[in-house]
Amino acid sequence: xxxxxxxxxxxxxxxxxxxxxxxxxSDSASNYxxxxxxxxxxxxxxxIDIRSNVGEKKDQRxxxxxxxxxxxxxxxxxxxxxxxxxxxxxAETSGGSYIPTFGRGTSLIVHP
Amino acid sequence: xAGVTQSPTHLIKTRGQQATLRxxxxxxxxxxxxxxxxxxxxxxFLLWYxxxxxxxxxxxxxxxxxRQFPNYSSELNVNALELEDSALYLCASSLRGRGLNTEAFxxxxxxxxxx
Numbered sequence: 001x002x003x004x005x006x007x008x009x010x011x012x013x014x015x016x017x018x019x020x021x022x023x024x025x026s027d028s029a030s031n032y033x034x035x036x037x038x039x040x041x042x043x044x045x046x047x048i049d050i051r052s053n054v055g056e057k058k059d060q061r062x063x064x065x066x067x068x069x070x071x072x073x074x075x076x077x078x079x080x081x082x083x084x085x086x087x088x089x090x091a092e093t094s095g096g097s098y099i100p101t102f103g104r105g106t107s108l109i110v111h112p
Numbered sequence: 113x114a115g116v117t118q119s120p121t122h123l124i125k126t127r128g129q130q131a132t133l134r135x136x137x138x139x140x141x142x143x144x145x146x147x148x149x150x151x152x153x154x155x156x157f158l159l160w161y162x163x164x165x166x167x168x169x170x171x172x173x174x175x176x177x178x179r180q181f182p183n184y185s186s187e188l189n190v191n192a193l194e195l196e197d198s199a200l201y202l203c204a205s206s207l208r209g210r211g212l213n214t215e216a217f218x219x220x221x222x223x224x225x226x227x
Contacts (some may be wrong), residue, residue, distance in 0.1 A: 034215060043116075043202055043218035044155070089155065098208060099145065099168055100216050104154040 003027075006090050006103025014111050019080050021106045023090035024072040030092040033066060033073045034100065038087045048075070080110045114139070116205050116219035124225045125193050133188040133222045137205030144186040145206075145216060146178060150199040158201075161186055162208050193226045200224075 006023045013019050023033075031052040036044035050057045050064045050073065057064050061080075066073040073092075077084055087107050091100040117136045125131050137144050146158040157170035161180035169176075175191040184205075190197055200223050204216040 032214075036218070043118075043220045046215055046217060049215060097168070098143065098162075099157055099160055100204075101157070102147075102155040 004090060004092055004101050004103040006106060008106060009104065010107045010109070012109045012111065013080055015080060015082060017080055019077045019084070019108055019110075021075045021088055021090070021108070022072060023074070023092075023103050024070075025092045025101075026071065027092070027094045028071070029094040030071075032093040033064070034091050034093075035062075035064060035075050036089045036091065036102075038089065038105075040086075044089055077108075080108075082110050082112050084108060085110045116203055116217055118201075118203050118219035118222050120222060121220065122223045122225070124227060127193055127195060127226055129193050131190045131193060131197075131224055133190075133201050133203075133224070135186045135188070135203030135205075135219060137184050137186070137203075138217055141205035141207055141217075142184055143206045143208045143216075144180055144184065145204045146186070146188050147202045147204070148172075148199045149202055149221070150196075155202065159188065190224070195226050198224060198226045 003026045034049035037047045038044040048062050048064050050066050061078045063076040087105045089105045090103040093100050119134045143162045145160050147155040149155050160168045164180050178188040180186045200221040202221045204218045206216040207214045
């Protein structure tokens with residue numbers, strides 16, 4: 001991968017609301033897009049991922065969408081809970097590099 | 113199954129000293145990645161090892177180096193420590209899928225503080 005832009009840098013929502021985090025990438029060879037959640041004092045944890053041959057993937061309250069034409073992908077969290085509060089990172093990997101390139105992160109705050 | 117383990121969890125060093133950080137990948141994983149996460153910043157790629165060889169390195173000076181052992185565990189060495197080296201150093205491991213990228217799993221990190 002070359003460059004990944006992630007927005008917003010901070011997202012504050014009320015418990016029960018939805019949260020959306022968006023990332024754009026520039027490498028047309030990118031084919032794997034994981035999302036990580038990092039809680040305070042811990043390493044990033046893989047929460048969901050999507051490959052370039054799929055447009056959408058869902059796992060309970062979390063979903064990821066991929067638009068290859070526009071080179072962007074998004075994380076959607078529905079019915080947010082306080083324990084969803086963390087920093088979320090998007091990443092992408094191209095077939096040629098094998099090295100995950102990360103966005104700058106989004107600090108999600110869910111208010112009870 | 114054990115996840116990625118890193119040691120030590122915390123390390124305090126004086127400017128100019130050397131630091132050695134260790135990582136044990138998930139069993140069966142041959143690729144190890146090292147990232148630096150400075151306060152308030154994202155994950156900056158440092159080094160990638162696969163099957164004992166350094167495959168790529170990020171935009172860091174040569175005093176950041178490492179190696180991967182035959183059992184695929186890895187070591188990151190930082191020489192001539194500077195104050196700005198203070199950061200959380202994260203190790204991740206994955207299978208190298210021969211063209212198919214697979215999940216990278218992270219350890220809990222080593223918090224390096226340079227005083």
